[in-house]
Amino acid sequence: MKTLHNITRTIFIPTLLVMSVGSVSAAEPVWDANKVTLVSEKLADGVYAYYSSEAKAKEVKGLPVATSGGFVIGSDGVLLIDTMLNERLNKQVQQLVREVTDKPIRHAVNTSFHGDHSYGNMYLPAATNIIQHVNAKAYIDQHFKADTEFMMQNFGKGRGIEQIVPTTGDTLIPESGKLTIDLGGKVVQIIDFGFAQTGGDLFVWEPQSKTLWAGNPIITVKPSLPWLLDGHLLETLATLNKVYDFLPEDAKVIPGHGSMMSKQDIKWHIDYLATVKEQVQSAIDQGLTLAQTVAKVTMPKFTGYALFGWVHPALNVPAAYKDLNKLK
Ligand SMILES: [Zn+2]
Structure with a gap:
């Protein structure tokens, strides 16, 4: 899996560079980590999401948005969900925590x-x-340098990535694992629902307020789409269905790159992947090549995402073609 990971990234980097920046000059990242301002939103007592101040305006238009996360405060301390790209943004997150509590940050989940x-x-x-x-730790241990180079190509130099030294987990969640943390009057569950984008994906669930942090497997609301960066269409679809079934109807979902969404908003992503699966399978059944499949499976119902021109034809359809061909 690690090898596949690296190969996939190497193949997709040039495409990502060309397609993801759209009309912007090639040196510009899709969002600038030197400019983003993070805001926090109280979802319940001791439960907060944080996201870009521009998230709500941009996400509905399908424009790329900076990383989101959150924090949960118990009587013993704070658990942080995601730690951002660079020092500037991490310090903003710590400041958002400090604005509402002086309790120590005891745990941070990636x-x-x-x-x-x-x-x-x-x-x-x-x-x-x-x-x-x-x-996730195994990936960082083996590929940190290549990973920072990949990130600098996509987020730009001079965005604080040059300063990063690998800082991996103290507590590791195994495959299919689940960890419950008691913060004092507040319990948080950290769950591996299965392969969701990287094979090292964790979801964070706070059952009292029914809040789920999803990370990148759910980018944000429609019209954003999943990125099958490491392939595995079938597993990703199965995992998103599992997450959907896990959630109560009134759950709050904090995606990887946007503001709070609902359980029903996840449907868009599941429907998209299910349609990719159906149409790519039908192309394979007709004996079409990859290029013919990409040309045929255009799925106009799912356009609107600014990165559609890259993520759909250059990433997701080829990933699906490869994954479904393995079944033959
Ligand atoms: Zn992300």
């Missing part, structure tokens, strides 16, 4: 190894218990 969710680990107080999926 929903994946992706740098915009985990590079900020190094800026947390040294005593913070970093919680990662065992596969």
